Amino acid sequence: MSVRFVIEPLEKKHKRADFFCGNERIDRYFRETVSQDVxxxxxxxxxxxxxxxDxxxxxxxxxxxxxxxxxxPKTLAKKLPRYPSVPAVLIGWLGRHTDYAGQGLGDALLFDAIRTVATSPIGAHAIFADAIDDAAAAFYEAFGFVPLTERPRTLYLPVATAMSLLSV
Structure with a gap:
């Protein structure tokens, strides 16, 4: 089986103008704003x-x-130190072009993000994801992310749990 995709850091060579995932907010962000954030x-x-x-x-x-x-969530918070906040990494945006739907690319992107965080030398207790809608929230929940108490579209996955996902 040959490798079809490579996941790499965004560069100027990557053409973003025709990206279409079906959500205008995500499309606009990727086409117009992401390079400024980087x-x-x-x-x-x-x-x-x-x-x-390419x-x-x-x-x-x-x-x-x-x-x-x-x-x-209280069940997770009771196991944490009593610091006022939890150090984390945020998956802020994730999108897959509609032409590649049903091919597992969204899952591969999520697993790459998890691997990147879990193997980083920078301390972070958890990975958070901001789901843009209920379908996106369900996508993250299918991989063990748990909604935050006051913000159900922000989901939480301890890095230790994430690491166990990678060894499956």
Missing amino acids: KRKYATCFVAREIST RVAGFYTLSSSTVPLNDV
Whole structure:
């Protein structure tokens, strides 16, 4: 079986103008804003590029973040130190071009994001994801992410749990 995609950091060579995932907010962000966020160090962006065509098939962003301890589900919060916030990495945006639907690319992007965070030498207790809608929230929940108490579209996955997903 040959490798069809490579996931790599966003560069100027990546053509973003024709990216279409079906959500206008995500499309507009990726086409118009992501490079500014990368330049300002607000986020790091990784793209899935189809090797045979050089076409951008999907992307995700990662940013450093914290979440108030009070927002973490009580069952998880009781196991954490009593600091006011939890150090984390945020998956802020994740999109897959509609032409690649049903091929597992969204899952691959999420697993790459999890691997990137879990193997980083920077301390982070959890990975958070901001789901743009209920379908996106369900996508993250299928991989073990748990909604925050006060923000159900922000989902939480301890890095230790994430690491166990990677060894499956």
